[in-house]
Amino acid sequence: MGIELLSPAQMAEADRLAITRGPFDGPALMQNAGSAVAREILSRYPQAQTVHVLAGPGNNGGDGFVAARLLAEAGVDVRVHCEGHPRPGSDAEGALAEMRLPLLGFDAFAPQASDVIVDALFGAGLVREIGAPHAPVIERANASGAPIVAVDLPSGLSGETGLVLGIAIRADLTVTFFRLKPGHLLYPGRDLCGETILVDIGIPADVLADIGSRTFRSVPELWRTHIPWPDSGSHKYARGHVGVFSGGPSATGAARLAAISAARAGAGAVTVLSPRQAVQVNAMHLTSVMLKRTDTPEEAVMFAADRKMTSALIGPGFGVGERCTEFVLALARLAAGRPFGLVLDADAITSFENAPHRLFEALAAIGSETGRGCAVLTPHEGEFRRLFPDLADAAGLSKLERARRAAERSHAVVVLKGPDTVIAAADGRAAINTNATPFLATAGSGDVLAGIVAGLLAQGMPAFEAAAAGVWLHAEAGARFGPGLIAEDLPGLLPAVLAGLRDSQGSSS
Numbered sequence: 001m002g003i004e005l006l007s008p009a010q011m012a013e014a015d016r017l018a019i020t021r022g023p024f025d026g027p028a029l030m031q032n033a034g035s036a037v038a039r040e041i042l043s044r045y046p047q048a049q050t051v052h053v054l055a056g057p058g059n060n061g062g063d064g065f066v067a068a069r070l071l072a073e074a075g076v077d078v079r080v081h082c083e084g085h086p087r088p089g090s091d092a093e094g095a096l097a098e099m100r101l102p103l104l105g106f107d108a109f110a111p112q113a114s115d116v117i118v119d120a121l122f123g124a125g126l127v128r129e130i131g132a133p134h135a136p137v138i139e140r141a142n143a144s145g146a147p148i149v150a151v152d153l154p155s156g157l158s159g160e161t162g163l164v165l166g167i168a169i170r171a172d173l174t175v176t177f178f179r180l181k182p183g184h185l186l187y188p189g190r191d192l193c194g195e196t197i198l199v200d201i202g203i204p205a206d207v208l209a210d211i212g213s214r215t216f217r218s219v220p221e222l223w224r225t226h227i228p229w230p231d232s233g234s235h236k237y238a239r240g241h242v243g244v245f246s247g248g249p250s251a252t253g254a255a256r257l258a259a260i261s262a263a264r265a266g267a268g269a270v271t272v273l274s275p276r277q278a279v280q281v282n283a284m285h286l287t288s289v290m291l292k293r294t295d296t297p298e299e300a301v302m303f304a305a306d307r308k309m310t311s312a313l314i315g316p317g318f319g320v321g322e323r324c325t326e327f328v329l330a331l332a333r334l335a336a337g338r339p340f341g342l343v344l345d346a347d348a349i350t351s352f353e354n355a356p357h358r359l360f361e362a363l364a365a366i367g368s369e370t371g372r373g374c375a376v377l378t379p380h381e382g383e384f385r386r387l388f389p390d391l392a393d394a395a396g397l398s399k400l401e402r403a404r405r406a407a408e409r410s411h412a413v414v415v416l417k418g419p420d421t422v423i424a425a426a427d428g429r430a431a432i433n434t435n436a437t438p439f440l441a442t443a444g445s446g447d448v449l450a451g452i453v454a455g456l457l458a459q460g461m462p463a464f465e466a467a468a469a470g471v472w473l474h475a476e477a478g479a480r481f482g483p484g485l486i487a488e489d490l491p492g493l494l495p496a497v498l499a500g501l502r503d504s505q506g507s508s509s
């Protein structure tokens with residue numbers, strides 16, 4: 001299954017290019033799409049009394065007409081509900097002409113819980129809020145208790161944003177074609193789709209080269225080849241040295257959680273840089289992770305240079321304020337002159353709430369040329385709002401687009417966290433992560449994630465790939481553990497997840 005995600009407009013372009021190039025013309029693609037829907041219904045709901053097909057005015061409705069015809073040919077009792085006629089000359093009109101079943105109005109739509117509903121009202125062509133006569137039909141479908149199979153997208157869901165335009169079908173199964181759209185993966189869209197299956201309807205993959213999508217599902221295929229594995233020539237500093245900044249005596253746990261996570265992610269050496277008052281408490285809890293008293297940004301920069309530090313994480317438990325901004329700006333200057341990965345999380349983000357441009361200017365100076373450093377920001381929604389209030393409040397802007405614009409503005413890779421974490425780079429690439437579990441919503445979980453990313457950056461992994469891989473590894477570890485997960489469990493789960501990745505090197509997902 002391809003990893004590129006296409007916006008509805010890009011999907012329309014894929015259809016157009018496919019039709020131009022062949023081997024399938026529009027009606028043949030529609031036949032393939034509708035027959036995939038009929039096939040799924042026959043195999044999943046063999047007992048269904050009646051299948052109700054809700055058909056809209058565009059080609060999504062056309063897929064519905066094809067499915068209706070094939071189901072009727074297979075002996076199913078099919079009722080097609082439609083208002084208005086498809087556009088003259090459209091593929092949908094051709095599909096309707098071939099169907100030869102009576103057309104019922106929406107008023108006659110009265111499904112029983114034992115029936116099946118095919119939602120072919122709107123797909124990629126949805127452009128505005130759903131109103132009459134479709135909204136009441138959607139309401140009735142959702143309330144019926146009957147399983148709903150959505151064609152391409154649950155009607156009312158924006159394939160671009162994952163947001164609902166007025167009201168949307170809540171599907172049990174969504175059958176979509178060629179490539180997923182962001183709306184299948186971003187919430188609430190992902191919930192509305194139910195199970196999503198992707199079907200090959202004969203659109204050749206080479207149309208992708210013309211479309212040039214820069215949005216991906218974050219699966220190992222996207223970043224696996226960049227994962228750093230040690231070889232016989234490796235020594236501990238060749239595997240990277242991570243510095244993790246600790247907070248004061250009552251806020252040291254976050255740094256230690258991150259530090260051990262960086263080590264588990266493969267960094268050869270990890271040091272906790274601690275203010276004087278917290279050295280004792282850190283010392284009592286560290287073993288393989290080293291400890292260095294660090295009270296000023298100058299000391300931090302000197303230590304980083306002396307001890308060949310290749311990445312740093314600051315923010316978790318550090319404390320909000322001017323002291324934090326000074327450390328961050330000093331580290332950004334360091335990263336501007338050498339290969340050095342800087343991860344900013346939690347308090348390092350919040351500290352710039354009143355002057356985000358100071359941060360963005362410092363990160364811009366890092367640049368993105370080879371041999372120079374890079375920066376990764378890992379905000380949750382609340383932290384994101386502090387740096388990018390206008391993007392956070394922009395109505396109708398998808399999580400994908402918010403992260404992408406934030407990356408461009410901040411000159412950093414932005415990891416916008418949540419159940420559908422988006423990883424975006426300043427060059428326009430973006431990926432949506434899909435393997436998370438709600439059990440990750442536990443204190444300290446974000447510290448672990450930031451530590452993993454710092455650990456991968458320290459080993460020279462490029463920032464976008466390191467961030468995407470870090471998010472996936474973190475989620476995979478959480479999903480394997482499940483109920484009862486606390487943040488302390490996560491670092492210890494990484495070895496098995498990493499081993500699985502290494503063993504599956506060369507396979508496709």
Ligand SMILES: NC(=O)C1=CN([C@@H]2O[C@H](COP(=O)(O)OP(=O)(O)OC[C@H]3O[C@@H](n4cnc5c(N)ncnc54)[C@H](O)[C@@H]3O)[C@@H](O)[C@H]2O)[C@@H](O)CC1
Binds near residue numbers: 030123124128134151
């Ligand atoms: N040949 C092709 O282009 C193929 C298209 N396919 C299907 O075609 C679909 C896309 O077809 P279309 O581009 O015709 O789009 P849709 O069928 O999703 O809807 C477009 C129609 O709905 C109207 N509309 C949009 N939003 C509305 C709203 N809120 N209220 C009322 N009317 C609204 C538009 O004016 C237009 O008439 C895909 O989702 C897929 O199901 C597949 O059959 C594969 C091949």
Ligand SMILES: Nc1ncnc2c1ncn2[C@@H]1O[C@H](COP(=O)(O)OP(=O)(O)O)[C@@H](O)[C@H]1O
Binds near residue numbers: 449
């Ligand atoms: N409902 C959820 N489903 C999946 N992952 C989640 C969910 N809620 C939070 N997470 C993940 O858990 C982590 C929490 O990070 P964060 O909010 O910084 O917490 P903390 O500061 O307590 O460590 C992030 O990686 C986030 O993506």
Ligand SMILES: [K+]
Binds near residue numbers: 153154
């Ligand atoms: K639909």
